[in-house]
Amino acid sequence: MEPLTKLIQTANYPIVFTGAGMSTESGLPDFRSKDRGLWEKFNPTELANVQALYHNKEEFTEFYQYRLSTLNKYEPHKGHLILADWEKRGIIKGIITQNVDAFHHDAGNENVMELHGSFRTFHCHECKKEFDRDDYFAGQSTCECGGTIRPGIVLFGEQLPQDTFQRAEEEAAKADLFIVFGSSLTVSPANMFPLVAKERGAKLVIVNREPTDYDRYADLVIQDKSIKEVLVEVAKQL
Numbered sequence: 220m221e222p223l224t225k226l227i228q229t230a231n232y233p234i235v236f237t238g239a240g241m242s243t244e245s246g247l248p249d250f251r252s253k254d255r256g257l258w259e260k261f262n263p264t265e266l267a268n269v270q271a272l273y274h275n276k277e278e279f280t281e282f283y284q285y286r287l288s289t290l291n292k293y294e295p296h297k298g299h300l301i302l303a304d305w306e307k308r309g310i311i312k313g314i315i316t317q318n319v320d321a322f323h324h325d326a327g328n329e330n331v332m333e334l335h336g337s338f339r340t341f342h343c344h345e346c347k348k349e350f351d352r353d354d355y356f357a358g359q360s361t362c363e364c365g366g367t368i369r370p371g372i373v374l375f376g377e378q379l380p381q382d383t384f385q386r387a388e389e390e391a392a393k394a395d396l397f398i399v400f401g402s403s404l405t406v407s408p409a410n411m412f413p414l415v416a417k418e419r420g421a422k423l424v425i426v427n428r429e430p431t432d433y434d435r436y437a438d439l440v441i442q443d444k445s446i447k448e449v450l451v452e453v454a455k456q457l
């Protein structure tokens with residue numbers, strides 16, 4: 220029996236927290252995996268940064284059209300579908316995610332807190348006019364007002380959506396089991412949620428291929444199996 224299965228079966232309010240590692244088995248690169256993360260190829264401070272909208276517009280648009288092209292190619296994997304099934308059956312109560320791929324939403328989860336926004340919407344950075352994702356992908360990057368069109372994600376240097384952040388804080392505080400799937404837990408303030416849960420007595424589980432600075436606080440760390448393998452195995456035992 221997977222030790223994680225036991226923890227899920229005895230918990231009343233399990234909350235899942237996901238990072239880019241949740242979507243690598245869909246084909247999407249994560250950010251910091253050794254020699255394959257996105258930040259090994261691109262410089263986040265130059266591109267995923269609100270300043271880039273003004274000083275680096277062409278590269279900014281190229282980068283996000285590239286990211287959108289990878290998103291359009293891939294889809295949620297079995298692990299995402301298992302989490303959606305678990306929410307429907309009340310096995311988990313919600314998902315706090317740093318991911319902007321909207322794969323939890325596409326898989327059918329409802330209580331999803333997208334801390335960093337998502338690629339579902341695009342808007343003009345100046346006048347906030349909404350734009351269609353396909354038009355952006357087709358190359359439309361400037362609004363009639365002259366502003367730059369950008370994805371509805373949180374760029375470095377920007378505030379997280381306060382209402383989503385609030386809800387995530389409430390959910391993490393209610394959790395008696397907090398399961399991290401696929402995050403290096405290096406980016407704040409998102410990386411505070413595992414401790415918000417832990418400090419209120421929740422059990423903390425970290426399923427991540429590489430060690431994180433939060434492993435020392437975890438009740439269970441799973442590094443020897445991929446996220447999809449863990450979810451498929453536990454789903455068989457639940």
Ligand code: APR
Nearest residue numbers: 238239240243249250251317401402403427428429445446
């Ligand atoms: N199974 C288990 N672990 C995996 C798998 C997998 N299939 N694939 C990747 N991982 C692990 C990697 O070892 C890595 O430690 O997932 C972790 C992903 O960490 P990051 O790439 O840092 O992604 P994340 O933690 O989501 O980054 C947070 O940083 O750039 C910003 O806004 C961006 O939301 C992102 C934030």
